[in-house]
Amino acid sequence: MKPFHYFSKEVSMSHSHSIEDILLTVAQRYIGTNPSRPPAYRVTRKNSIKKDQHHRYVFPVLEMFPEIQPGQKVYAWAKLWAEEDHTFPFLLTCLGPVRLYHNGVKRFGSTHEEESTDIRLSLDLVKGWNHFVLEIEKGLHGCGAVFGTGNRKNYPYHFFSPSLDRDGEEGWIYTKPMEETLDSVPSLSCKESSTGCNWFPKKTRLLENEGQLANIYGLKTGYSAYAWTKIECCSLEPLILKGKTYGPLKLYVNGQKLFQNEEQGEIDISVTVPIGLHDVVVESECGNHNWGFLLELISNQAELQIPYDVKGISSPWLFLGPFPKDETIKISDYMSMDTVAVNKDRDTFFWCSENGDNVRAFLENPLFGKWNYPLGVTLYGLLEVAKELSKSEVIDYVLNHIEFATSRYEYSKWDQKQYGAAGINNQLSDIDSLDDCGSFGALMILANKQRPLKGAGKIAETIADYIMNQQSRLADGALYRQIGVSRKMDNTMWCDDMYMSVPFLLGYAELTKDGSYVDEAVRQLLLYKNYLYIEENQLMSHVYHVKEKKPTLTTWGRGNGWVLFSLTELLKVLPDHHEHYPEILTFYRQFAEGCLKVQGSHGLWHQVLTDPESYEESSCTSMFIYAFANGVRFGWIDDKEPYIQAIMSGWKGLTERAIDKQGNVYGVCQGSSYSFSNSYYKHELPWKLNDTHGIGIVLLAGTETMRMLKSQVKLVENVNIG
Template identity: 45%
Template sequence: MNPYFQPNESIAGKAKSDEHILAAVAGRFIGANPKHPPVYRIYSTEGFRRGADYRYEMDLAQRWPKLEHGQFVYVWGKLWSDGEIDHPFSISCYCPVRIIVNGTQQFASNLNEDVFPDRSSFFRAKLGKGWNHIVLEFVATATGCGGKFGTGSIKGFPMHMLAPLADRDGQEGWVYSRPQSAPWEVMPDAGDEQGQEEWFPRMAWTPQEGSSGCFSRIYGEKLGQLAYAWTKLENRNPGVQQVRFTGEYQGPLTVYLNGTSVFEGHQSPTAGPFEMTLSIPFGVHDLVACSVCEGPIWGVSLELVSGSAKEAAPVKQIPPYPVEGLTDGWLYAGPFSAENAPDLAAMTRMHAPIGSEEERTFWRADLPGAWVRPYLENAIYGKWNYPLGVTLYGILRTGQELGDPHYTNYAADHIEQCTSMFDYSSWDQAQYGSPGVNHQLTLIDSLDDCGSFGAAMLEANKLRALDGAEAAAERIAFYITREQSRLEDGTLYRTRGTTDFMKDTVWCDDLYMSTPFLCKYYELTGDAAYLDDAAKQFLRYKKLMFIPEQSIMHHVFDFKFGKGNSVPWGRGNGWVLFSLTELLAVMPDDHPERPELLAFFRELCQGYNRLQGQLGLWHQVLTDSESYAEASCTSMFIYAFARGVRFGWLEEAAPYVEAVLRGWEGLTRYAIDKNGNVYGVCRGSGYSFNKLYYKDQLSWLLNDTHGIGIVLLAGIETIKLRKHLSACSY
């Protein structure tokens, strides 16, 4: 094999123990992906909505009913990129469209695309590191004006745009122009507002709205209902500071400081000014004002009165939570009926809807149509996808093996950031079409979206109860058992794919995307139906994809051709064996399917053991020694062989002990460098009947999340096997 790095760079020559290797791999990953929360931004419902396909619905004919044929409308936004990339985009055209990225035209519709709005056109455009400005030019015709534009990869790049104007800095969404009689010669860019007097949607109140009271202009007249305004006060000086507020309000008002009432009053709908004095200790404190609507003018205003102009203010008002695009220091929630008013302690949080039943809502800002929404903008931390499921499982188990909560807490915190927002993301999707967090969990449409991460979630939930985990698990279980497509005999089955060629197929990967979760959900609920389903999946997949003369698996069975694809892809086979160990580990000894499944496990182990490479690593195409040495399948065979020996599933242990030790030595010498970087992990795959697709096109990536967790699990099982064999020697 071609070496991934110089031998002197190997971790095998640097680390003192297997435990140190685990710490290096897990520590490198954690250090590269710090624990950042979602970014909260102002979003305007008067702007363009993102649909479930994560494309913005830009119907300019609806926005400008008097638009004339031949007029131009421009839409402008900016998109951040962490580096230089080719980004996938998709557009459905209602009219002629041009798309300009950073001043260069990247797409122009043709005569066919202009008149078929239900069709999608895909293209890629180069983005630079930092902000990238995207302008769409639409020409009004008899067919319409506008289009649907956004990501060309829903699962991989669910992009969201930001407003490019200084007065809307940090707000999510696009701006659009008035109809133009002639095309613009120069497109707007950073700091350039193209000489327009006004961009839309509007983000300022009219004078009449501005004088009507904050709750009136945000919610309208809601007699008898109440609403809340939330801010924070920060005292940076030692001791207690007396501060004075001035303002006005209409109707009943209660002000709370850290949940305790500090002011109560009742004024007529045309009330005048009032004052309030508070004692503020050192630190940061929640200030919440609750008002009841008694007339058309409804609101509260509070202004913190500082000392003299020469003095530094001892207490400052600060936003209740960092929200990009917020123009003042207040957030608003309501309206609520008195009987359903939320508990104050449950209000001052940002991860869940506020209120109950049909009154559930979230925070808003004092701007037209302005809501607060979270957006996950981290490359890794806080994401929910299947490779991260196995990555976090490996880190979780590493913490347990090393007895170090640093690792277990990191994995559990990542998972809980997702599960704690499951309720919110479901609500957000119902309101806006596509959530800014948890997009794969919320919009489940495949086993990839739920099973892997769900299994890691349930494993973490054993260590500590994760907020929202059981609700998310219930949703996943329902999807797998009730919604996921199946053949008549119950075999999990793919009826659609990213391309037509991938439709009507069964992938051996899907044993991993389903059965570990079903096993762990069986453990959680005690319902044997989930365990039975997992067991039957292995036996049905064996009928379709097992290659008996080699005792290995096809990657895919394609019903369009009635056959397997004849390529034993390494990681696909690894998923099968890995997942079978997860099933056997929880299956009772008297389960009727256990003997047949145990025999299948032994058959597979024999087949895979014969194909181990000279350096201890297995290959990308298992039967092709000229394909590259692949780290993730190697790790899964190590994991399964070690468990097979430890649990007594393999009748002849010696060959598998040798395979485990050779495999782990191969990984640490040839696939893990001294800094804990993992090499040789195959990228996420499609499928083909052509072996060369797997060998030549499906290349490996550095530190790919498909492999890091599996490498850790292989190391853990190697350590456990050594301890097991040492104990058996006495």
């Protein structure tokens, strides 16, 4: 067999480096590539074009324009950002004749047979802005379209308003029905007027002689609302705030009330503040005929500025309300921009000073702040490394990532309800699989012990309820996927789902002091053994097909890793007096022995465990190292020596063949589908550089190797002392 190398040995993270140095290099590379950044806040205008639950935009042209005639067309235009050139799968449903243009070039035109069907389109996105135009025509049988990501939860793309007039806004703009065809389809950002078309929704500006709160909320006698801006001051000279109020008003600077008026009138106050940024809050009450205010800062050394970076906004003010006057509101509770304001009428978030313009949060970081199952393991690895090496800054990074998601859970549920699909927490806000909740939920419970995380308690309850009461089960109680991500995945049971459920159940049992969740974890692992364990080679089949009532008999490396990983997590907490402890321990030992037998010649395990010609795969290698190291350290393995050798050989293989000097991790299989053939895993399921399915488990493998070595040293020392 021809030797396979991911890189030249000269650039490897050689075995001469200490384990600590290797772990820190991998961890620091990941953090440096994915710095801590807040969400992107964008203006979203009141628009008939919204996302559906699958994160695709719905163009309900017949509802928008009931008068549209056959042959007339509506154009919809938006842009999408790409970090690099790549091909991406989109999904287009034609509800009548539809043509799709990408960067000015027609990429698709529907035939009569393709109307009312889903069309998968692989489009080559270019680095930077990509402009999309849909030409939606009234046909004989319908009119409209649904368009967007073909990978809803992994890549829930949101589109941006494409014109220079609306720079920074989220959403599509569109024309009214027209007879003629556009002479030139827009392919880059420009002024809307230059296209020769009027584009909607129209921007509604506040007139200077109107109260802006009446413009935003209407007349709401008996209600109040809040406006928030900041003063950026470069001088210690007094500042003048001057303007008028259209109803009762209170004005605060840095929480201190400086002005109050019980009716309409003039505002003219002087304030001195230190150099820097300062919060200005106006509490405005609706009068009998109007409400709101005008306020100007008179100074050459200071200016009003938007209090949070909101893209697409033209005013320095954000507005929150309306609230019944008898409700006590503490505006500072909402200045973190992660909390929906709840009142007896309706829940609300911040608005702009234009009618119908909401502020929304979007996750635009590639990884930081994202909630998904591979990141659950990635951050688990970072957290354990940081704890072992006393790196408080890494612990803070992990906790901040998790709290980015947990603190915005309630907001994301509200956003989903308002707009069809949330711009943030796309998986957490719409749990419909174990992938959506279990792995990251287990991490969340573990991290919550480091410091209380906002929202974590309620989310844990939600996930527990989903796993115990909502996830599909067979008659014997085994978890399975009645509905999969694709129709091919319907009615299947995956090794992967042990890690997507068991660690969370164990964490929730500790959190609630309820041992029944441990019992459920035990039950699931033993049920999965019944369906997927292959006795003759002591390995697991990746998938069991429920409808066909047979396992695939494919020994995919990471699939086996998920199960041995989960067994390890269970044995760490399962009392030895538990009625199923002997059975679980025997399963672990038999399975570990099977994995030991198929370790590759370079210390790594292969993508297909029983096929040494398949590529050396880093994530399953790391999972087996982790499981073996725990087994040695906790005494689950009687004959330790072969496993210690396997651990050291595996770690040496990783550091010489799969981790380079910069801390890049190679050879991690990308996310998978499944097959009854090993050929799919070997030839059609490639590895990816720095894939999050592998980084964290590499860190866990190194950490557990380090802990195991320390435990063996202590054991020898104790023997010598004895």
